[in-house]
Amino acid sequence: xxxxxxxxxxxxxxxxxxxxxxxxxxxxxxxxxxxxxxxxxxxxxxxxxxxxxxxxxxxxxxxxxxxxxxxxxxxxxxxxxxxxxxxxxxxxxxxxxxxxxxxxxxxxxxxxxxxxxxxxxxxxxxxxxxxxxxxxxxxxxxxxxxxxxxxxxxxxxxxxxxxxxxxxxxxxxxxxxxxxxxxxxxxxxxxxxxxxxxxxxxxxxxxxxxxxxxxxxxxxxxxxxxxxxxxxxxxxxxxxxxxxxxxxxxxxxxx
Amino acid sequence: xxxxxxxxxxxxxxxxxxxxxxxxxxxxxxxxxxxxxxxxxxxxxxxxxxxxxxxxxxxxxxxxxxxxxxxxxxxxxxxxxxxxxxxxxxxxxxxxxxxxxxxxxxxxxxxxxxxxxxxxxxxxxxxxxxxxxxxxxxxxxxxx
Numbered sequence: 001x002x003x004x005x006x007x008x009x010x011x012x013x014x015x016x017x018x019x020x021x022x023x024x025x026x027x028x029x030x031x032x033x034x035x036x037x038x039x040x041x042x043x044x045x046x047x048x049x050x051x052x053x054x055x056x057x058x059x060x061x062x063x064x065x066x067x068x069x070x071x072x073x074x075x076x077x078x079x080x081x082x083x084x085x086x087x088x089x090x091x092x093x094x095x096x097x098x099x100x101x102x103x104x105x106x107x108x109x110x111x112x113x114x115x116x117x118x119x120x121x122x123x124x125x126x127x128x129x130x131x132x133x134x135x136x137x138x139x140x141x142x143x144x145x146x147x148x149x150x151x152x153x154x155x156x157x158x159x160x161x162x163x164x165x166x167x168x169x170x171x172x173x174x175x176x177x178x179x180x181x182x183x184x185x186x187x188x189x190x191x192x193x194x195x196x197x198x199x200x201x202x203x204x205x206x207x208x209x210x211x212x213x214x215x216x217x218x219x220x221x222x223x224x225x226x227x228x229x230x231x232x233x234x235x236x237x238x239x240x241x242x243x244x245x246x247x248x249x250x251x252x253x254x255x
Numbered sequence: 256x257x258x259x260x261x262x263x264x265x266x267x268x269x270x271x272x273x274x275x276x277x278x279x280x281x282x283x284x285x286x287x288x289x290x291x292x293x294x295x296x297x298x299x300x301x302x303x304x305x306x307x308x309x310x311x312x313x314x315x316x317x318x319x320x321x322x323x324x325x326x327x328x329x330x331x332x333x334x335x336x337x338x339x340x341x342x343x344x345x346x347x348x349x350x351x352x353x354x355x356x357x358x359x360x361x362x363x364x365x366x367x368x369x370x371x372x373x374x375x376x377x378x379x380x381x382x383x384x385x386x387x388x389x390x391x392x393x394x395x396x397x398x399x
């Protein structure tokens with residue numbers, strides 16, 4: 001019985017040593033990661049192509065600690081007021097001690113879907129709310145989760161959108177419209193703008209498509225010539241402006 | 256003879272109480288040092304002071320009770336109760352291995368269920384060990 005009691009005593013001692021050493025070393029490991037600023041977010045990138053808005057937020061994890069980081073998960077939610085704009089859940093590979101992981105959070109959403117509930121984001125700047133969380137496990141025993149709320153400025157891709165009727169050439173049945181806007185978004189606007197011209201009876205009198213490629217922060221100004229059907233032409237009506245099949249503007253026109 | 260015997264017992268008891276008081280006080284100093292060391296890092300965990308105080312006072316009580324009851328079966332009973340107390344109280348105080356801390360704009364959650372399991376295992380083994388020690392103690396004849 002004495003030997004059993006002694007053996008149990010040793011087991012208990014070993015378990016308590018593990019129990020005390022593990023959290024302390026895990027804390028030191030995390031402190032080393034924090035010291036070298038081992039977790040960081042880089043400049044977000046975004047594009048609009050084929051009617052899809054894609055946003056990529058690159059980040060890195062430099063595991064300067066002495067334990068592997070496992071079960072890594074990044075969760076990002078972006079809200080416009082109470083409406084969820086986009087969510088992203090990225091499950092990342094394990095980061096061995098001493099390794100650096102470069103990864104990113106990717107959002108890809110149909111522009112049509114975003115605009116169905118957040119139409120104003122195309123033409124008006126806004127303050128978006130975000131919620132980001134990072135989860136990981138250290139030494140396969142202790143899991144950490146950090147959650148933070150943040151705000152981000154949304155720059156409208158079609159800021160200060162303005163359209164003006166310039167002229168109508170009855171001989172060639174061409175109506176010229178000037179379109180101008182500034183791309184305040186952090187991504188390039190790439191796609192086609194479509195204009196549909198309706199007469200006073202609501203019939204489609206003419207339409208035109210114009211390809212645009214406006215880098216972030218740049219202004220756009222162009223004349224779009226619309227070939228109109230002279231039989232349907234009237235002195236006033238409505239015209240609609242579309243981008244990637246989504247209506248961004250509707251206004252009346254008058255000659 | 257009886258008078259001498261009871262006087263001896265009284266002296267023994269006084270010595271035991273003095274010894275228990277000294278050791279409990281020394282243990283108290285260790286708990287106090289532990290408090291100063293850990294409270295710096297636990298400012299964002301509001302219940303920490305309360306949980307730590309309960310834990311420290313109960314552990315001090317057991318230290319005192321175990322020393323007072325030395326050479327009796329009660330020592331092992333106290334040790335077993337202490338092990339069970341550690342299991343239940345640490346599990347309760349640590350929210351069963353899930354802690355939520357808030358600081359500035361961040362919410363930090365720490366999940367350490369595997370560590371809690373090791374702690375429970377260590378205490379259950381301790382209970383088994385104390386039971387064996389109690390059986391061994393009880394099996395010895397008074398003259399032993």
